[in-house]
Amino acid sequence: MTITVRTEGIGPSAVFALPWLVADELGYFAEEGIEVEFVRNRAEQVLTEPVADHELVDSIRNHVPFEEGQVDVYRACEWGQIRRAADSRRGAKIFGKRSSVAVMALMSAPGSPYTYPQTLAGEPIAVSFHNGNHYAAIQMLEGFLEAGEIKAVGYHTIDGYRAVQAGEAAVVALSEPWITLAEKQGFQKVIETHYAGLELAAPNFDHDVYLGCNRAITRAVADINADKRAYLHYLIDSLPAVFAGEITPADFHLPRLRYVKPEPYTHLEFEKAYSWMRRWGLIESGSRYEDLVFPGPGTEADAEADADAAR
Structure with a gap:
């Protein structure tokens, strides 16, 4: 049976979703029994003029399809995903670190x-x-x-x-x-x-499916790092149409583009990021790692058990 996973990936988020796009292109998801459907993110709150106060802007505004149940998993920066996991009306959970080092x-x-x-x-x-x-x-x-x-x-x-x-x-x-x-x-x-990023998923998202996605993504990361220019068309195509033809793959400074295999998100990483956000007034107090991070296989506890077994 093939399982369908819906995720953001086309449009502005292409640079962060590149391993997902490449894994799909090369058939790695299909080999895991997974079909991936890429969904364009959509904003419910549209800014028509500059805004000076971040409290006037909805943290989830660019990811409405997830909150509406049209998307199963999506990726963004570490700090923003902590805030969105805390604000999510759907009960989003952090499943792990994304493979794009932005x-x-x-x-x-x-x-x-x-x-x-x-x-x-x-x-x-x-x-x-x-x-x-x-x-x-x-x-x-x-x-x-x-x-x-x-x-x-x-x-x-x-x-x-x-x-x-x-x-x-x-x-x-x-x-x-x-x-x-x-x-x-x-x-x-x-x-x-x-900087690092995180993957958010629905609270009932099957973690075994997520691990299958990560196996496919890990293979895609190796392919991207072996020949980055071969996949830059995804990034170029993500620019607004007004800039069509402005840049080519030869224009990119390739060391800027860094992709790594997906990893668990640890308690220490969360506490450092959350403490910094609190210091700057970017999130309310009261959020806990145990509440926002999915506790399934492949998370910090599982990684520590694997490390202990290897010692």
Whole structure:
């Protein structure tokens, strides 16, 4: 019997879903008895103008199909997934770490005076609230600026990009393939980082199926790392149509694209991320690892048992 798994993967999230897309292309899911259906994410709350207060933005706004039961599993940044697991009306659970180690960069317009982190003190930084670029922007800048000097403003990615071009924002936080596009168009990179992500799934999602997905993804990760350029068309195609033809696989700096095998999400990792979010007022108190992380096989306890057995 073939089991169908519905997941986000086309559109803006292609860079984070690349191992899923490649595993499907190469038939690895089919060999596990799994059929994957890729669903485009959809926002219920659409920002029509910049927003200065992240509390006015719904943490789940880009992942409505999951909350409606149309998606079984999806991936995003570690911090955002902790927040969404806590906010989920469906009872989402963290099943493990995603295989995409995301890159995020703060990019300023060509020739602008924003050339290193300290120049951003008090200046508007275009981010997408409750997504990786929001949290990563803060983490990149807190070593250079005081908390009150970091002025994050919520935009959709393309609107933030345009705001920087128009001089309405100092920098925009971008992932790939937007970084490659921005560099091709002469933007300046102010600072860059990599960060982890998590997979969220429905509370009743079969963990054996999830482990089967991870076996397929692990194989795809090996293929991607052996020849990254062969799969960059997924990223290029995820850009808005207005940028069609702007970049090619040859334009990418391949070391930015990092893919690893899926791993369990540990209690220590959760506590560090959650503590940081609390310190910045990005999540309410009261969430616990035991409440938000699925306790099935392949999680931290199972990994520790395997390590003990190997010793």
